[in-house]
Amino acid sequence: MKNIHIIGLGLLGGSFALALRKAKPELKFTGFDASTKNLEDALTLGMIDQSSEEIPQDTDVVILATPVDTLDSLLLKAMDKVGDQTLVIDFGSTKESLCKSVADHPKRAQFLAGHPIAGTEYSGPKAAKEDLLDKKVFIICEMEKTDVHLKGMAYDIFEALNMKLRFMDPEEHDKQLAFVSHLSHISSFMLGKTVLDKMQDDKNIFDMAGSGFASTVRLAKSSPAMWAPIMVTNKENILESLDAYIQNLQSFRNKISEENGTELLEEMNGINKIGDILDLGK
Amino acid sequence: MKNIHIIGLGLLGGSFALALRKAKPELKFTGFDASTKNLEDALTLGMIDQSSEEIPQDTDVVILATPVDTLDSLLLKAMDKVGDQTLVIDFGSTKESLCKSVADHPKRAQFLAGHPIAGTEYSGPKAAKEDLLDKKVFIICEMEKTDVHLKGMAYDIFEALNMKLRFMDPEEHDKQLAFVSHLSHISSFMLGKTVLDKMQDDKNIFDMAGSGFASTVRLAKSSPAMWAPIMVTNKENILESLDAYIQNLQSFRNKISEENGTELLEEMNGINKIGDILDLGK
Known part of the structure; x- marks a missing residue:
């Protein structure tokens, strides 16, 4: 070689x-x-x-x-x-x-x-x-x-x-990546858009942003020329992951709307285990 | 003192x-x-x-x-x-x-x-x-x-x-924080939930997770005992930010579904400017 x-x-x-x-x-x-x-x-x-x-x-x-x-x-x-x-x-x-x-x-x-x-x-x-x-x-x-x-x-x-x-397998690859990579990019871009839109009537909004916001919105700086084609190419898997995500957000939204603190607490407690799973992978 | x-x-x-x-x-x-x-x-x-x-x-x-x-x-x-x-x-x-x-x-x-x-x-x-x-x-x-x-x-x-x-003002504080902090925590918890749910039928899914996923899901490790009360206390502002976020996700979802690469590219290009705004704050 x-x-x-x-x-x-x-x-x-x-x-x-x-x-x-x-x-x-x-x-x-x-x-x-x-x-x-x-x-x-x-x-x-x-x-x-x-x-x-x-x-x-x-x-x-x-x-x-x-x-x-x-x-x-x-x-x-x-x-x-x-x-x-x-x-x-x-x-x-x-x-x-x-x-x-x-x-x-x-x-x-x-x-x-x-x-x-x-x-x-x-x-x-x-x-x-x-x-x-x-x-x-x-x-x-x-x-x-x-x-x-x-x-x-x-x-x-x-x-x-x-x-x-x-x-x-290529099929398995595309399905998994939709959930652990492509969805993250969408959630991050849309979080960025939501706050940018809000900036229209509140121009100092970013002054209050801490490290948590920076972390969740980091991927919104990614290259659109790279990502737009991924969204289209992996459409079916991304739509599956995105629909599941939107449904989870809506269900969480309803618990907030009902002021159901107990269910919010239980749900977040269950999700906390992702910390152990991710740390294991290190 | x-x-x-x-x-x-x-x-x-x-x-x-x-x-x-x-x-x-x-x-x-x-x-x-x-x-x-x-x-x-x-x-x-x-x-x-x-x-x-x-x-x-x-x-x-x-x-x-x-x-x-x-x-x-x-x-x-x-x-x-x-x-x-x-x-x-x-x-x-x-x-x-x-x-x-x-x-x-x-x-x-x-x-x-x-x-x-x-x-x-x-x-x-x-x-x-x-x-x-x-x-x-x-x-x-x-x-x-x-x-x-x-x-x-x-x-x-x-x-x-x-x-x-x-x-x-306290009102201004709660409104801004809903967008630049509370919403990030919800997006992160729900991203974690979506991938954890997927793990039920694909137990190796986290093997493929890179630094981007880790960054967007990091806040899902946060304390539910701290966060459930914030969701309830700041309900009105959080619902406003969350509804805007869900609407943005749905509109982006539709562009993917239509395989509208041009609009996806334009939208993400517009959001990229968040990088300059966040870097300015450093």
């Missing part, structure tokens, strides 16, 4: 480049980003050695780290062009539709469907951090469909980055 | 004690907590010198740091008993109802209605931290109703703790 090519040099692609360059300084990196500014920044920040819109023929591993609405066509285009010793890995936040798109491609075995569970509310190469992926989970879907030899390169890379591999 | 008495030795009362003891080591602290365990912990952790269920006659400042459903009666009882040189300060998260309760009390001028904008998702004296209040906002309501001389002691204390004083 000598040459890596990264398409999409934002937060995730950029962090991947920084970490892998440090872990394996002998590798050469090329890459591309649809934004000229991002591409220039990635070169300045030393994420890639050289920009290249085309995937160089001697590339061992191609990384696709772009918004999910661009992945289908980028992946199919890449698969058509790469030689038979090249592995293509995507970092997309939804997996079912992409796995279906590529299911019948003659080079399907050269593709690894991946998703690193890592990110921040910021975006672009300047937001990238060398340790963003360190010790994080990397989900691989349909691992049995990827060529064993090529998969070895992927394992080499993720081991070098200290990532923890998890294997699951 | 020599003697401080603290009723409620949890996260907030305990953190206040630790910080003020450090800033003014000459002061003597007594205190009480309805929980024997909390009271013992507070003594062990050196928050108070001595426990005392009654407010000692030579107390200069009484701090009430208990859940809001207990504040009315504790405050009126304290006001009835204290001598005419004692100041009583409360730390409650809602202010309108408490200020009304005490409005006609003959010793009204000996009360300062306060609210430190500080906390974590943990509770009890063991969760207390010496720096919890450092550089945080302390809201004072109806400051004109407190005796000038007694108020001087409060200013001394909050200056020693590096707190930033803000002044506002």
Whole structure:
């Protein structure tokens, strides 16, 4: 393994480049980003050695780290062009539709469907951090469909980055992520909107915001160009999680309206156990 | 000012004690907590010198740091008993109802209605931290109703703790806090409930949770004994904020359902500005 090519040099692609360059300084990196500014920044920040819109023929591993609405066509285009010793890995936040798109491609075995569970509310190469992926989970879907030899390169890379591999079906992945990631982003964006709307008649409202508000609204700073396509691509699962959320809010609303302190207390007591569950995961 | 008495030795009362003891080591602290365990912990952790269920006659400042459903009666009882040189300060998260309760009390001028904008998702004296209040906002309501001389002691204390004083009406306080604090807690508790419910048919769902989920659900670990009374006491304002939030979620839900990527993108772009607003506040 000598040459890596990264398409999409934002937060995730950029962090991947920084970490892998440090872990394996002998590798050469090329890459591309649809934004000229991002591409220039990635070169300045030393994420890639050289920009290249085309995937160089001697590339061992191609990384696709772009918004999910661009992945289908980028992946199919890449698969058509790469030689038979090249592995293509995507970092997309939804997996079912992409796995279906590529299911019948003659080079399907050269593709690894991946998703690193890592990110921040910021975006672009300047937001990238060398340790963003360190010790994080990397989900691989349909691992049995990827060529064993090529998969070895992927394992080499993720081991070098200290990532923890998890294997699951694309359908299961998209369902779970709707609940533990996509829904959080919606709840956060809508919380931000609710308070911004209120600011129209009360412009000092943010003066009173403490660390709790900052924590719940943090994801409302996330990149819309990344998130709008996720909402559309994972529509069915997101609607299921969002409807359940709205129903829970309405039921809680009614308990407040009835001033039913006892039921409010019991309900929150039951939810408190999420603390133990999350702390276990650390 | 020599003697401080603290009723409620949890996260907030305990953190206040630790910080003020450090800033003014000459002061003597007594205190009480309805929980024997909390009271013992507070003594062990050196928050108070001595426990005392009654407010000692030579107390200069009484701090009430208990859940809001207990504040009315504790405050009126304290006001009835204290001598005419004692100041009583409360730390409650809602202010309108408490200020009304005490409005006609003959010793009204000996009360300062306060609210430190500080906390974590943990509770009890063991969760207390010496720096919890450092550089945080302390809201004072109806400051004109407190005796000038007694108020001087409060200013001394909050200056020693590096707190930033803000002044506002109790009605305005409760309205703003509903949006920037109480609503965040509800959104977080209900997010936790939605994922916990999902865990019934998918027990590994939390394995996929990243830092974004942890951030949005953090407040679901908060103390129900503190929060259930806030929901009931600030019902009208919370329902206003919660209804606006649910409406925003439903409208966003419909855009997802219609796969209206353009509108989703525009809406999230508009909300992104919350990042600048929050960063300005730092």
